[in-house]
Amino acid sequence: MWPFQIPVHFYGDSTETIMESEKVNITKSGMYNLYFIFCDPQLKGLVIDGATRWKNPSGYLPGRMAPLETFYGLMSLAYLILGIAWISQYVRYWQDILALQNYLTAIIALGMFEVILWYFEYANFNATGKRPMGITFWAVTFGVFRKTLSRILILVVSMGYGVVRPTLGGLTSKVVLLGATYFLAAEFLDVFEHVGTVSDLSGKARLFLVLPVAILDAFFVVWIFTSLSKTVEKLQARRMAAKLELYRKFMNALALSVIMSVAWIGYELYFKATDPFGEQWQRAWIISAFWNVLSFALLCVICTLWAPSQNSTRYAYSEDGESFDDEDALPLKSSTNVEPEKAILKPEKKEKKVVDTDVFSLDDEAEEDKRE
Numbered sequence: 001m002w003p004f005q006i007p008v009h010f011y012g013d014s015t016e017t018i019m020e021s022e023k024v025n026i027t028k029s030g031m032y033n034l035y036f037i038f039c040d041p042q043l044k045g046l047v048i049d050g051a052t053r054w055k056n057p058s059g060y061l062p063g064r065m066a067p068l069e070t071f072y073g074l075m076s077l078a079y080l081i082l083g084i085a086w087i088s089q090y091v092r093y094w095q096d097i098l099a100l101q102n103y104l105t106a107i108i109a110l111g112m113f114e115v116i117l118w119y120f121e122y123a124n125f126n127a128t129g130k131r132p133m134g135i136t137f138w139a140v141t142f143g144v145f146r147k148t149l150s151r152i153l154i155l156v157v158s159m160g161y162g163v164v165r166p167t168l169g170g171l172t173s174k175v176v177l178l179g180a181t182y183f184l185a186a187e188f189l190d191v192f193e194h195v196g197t198v199s200d201l202s203g204k205a206r207l208f209l210v211l212p213v214a215i216l217d218a219f220f221v222v223w224i225f226t227s228l229s230k231t232v233e234k235l236q237a238r239r240m241a242a243k244l245e246l247y248r249k250f251m252n253a254l255a256l257s258v259i260m261s262v263a264w265i266g267y268e269l270y271f272k273a274t275d276p277f278g279e280q281w282q283r284a285w286i287i288s289a290f291w292n293v294l295s296f297a298l299l300c301v302i303c304t305l306w307a308p309s310q311n312s313t314r315y316a317y318s319e320d321g322e323s324f325d326d327e328d329a330l331p332l333k334s335s336t337n338v339e340p341e342k343a344i345l346k347p348e349k350k351e352k353k354v355v356d357t358d359v360f361s362l363d364d365e366a367e368e369d370k371r372e
Helices: 066-092 099-128 133-158 168-195 201-237 242-271 284-305
Strands: none
Touching: 066 099, 066 284, 099 133, 099 284, 133 168, 133 201, 133 284, 168 201, 201 242, 242 284
């Protein structure tokens, strides 16, 4: 029976022939390939025009993509649960909401739209046999926008924005530039990889598009941990115990996610190196699914650390909080009418350096005294 052959012949002096539609039933799961082969040297330069349709018992999705429909359905449910939990806290403590919590709300909404669009994209593909370019494009765009905003948010939090500094000062333009560059690079990669395509990109094409994104991701990681270490040092020097504990948990979560990411990249390289012909197609979907699970888990951790509560403002930047070491452990808002004790403040002399430089640097100390 196998390999299954369908012979096609040219008759007389005819330069064209038609292959009748043929239905081939597959009775065993596996990797199947279709080859068009000619043995006559006179047929060199032969052009074949037509289409093939492949269908599994569950629909038109290829075997390596079929589990993703269920996966994105479950991810939609997970984001819905997270969104309900977050909004309930947000509405309950809306008077004490921080800017950071507004950004987290936007990221949760973007993630929810992204996974829902991916679910409908795979469901439509499974039902019709064609990838809907419109849905795929918007799913990709929402995903890239979410990833960009998440990276920028983690970076500015690591810099101490809203905690030890009220603004980013001169660093704002650099952060925006890095975010915009990452968005464009990631958008090009995901659009070419997903929109209107079924097969994976070739090695050279994928490397050309993946390399800029990988470099920008590495730059984000270095800048985040450099800024985070400086912020922790400032909190230690100012003896802000509550904020310091929060940032230590934040740093541990980021460090764990980076370690898991590096380990998974190593596994992904090993997986693709040992399976050049796609014979392990049944496990291929796990490669992309892992990144969605990891980003969702990190989002849940950050939402837990910065969850809206009646004490949310204890983590906010305060001019008083810069002078009082013990005030960090108290809410910045209070419903009581008790007068706070007066404290004697000693004038402090601070030297400011004016640095004239336009170099894109990871060192944010020179920008700290700038205000927009």
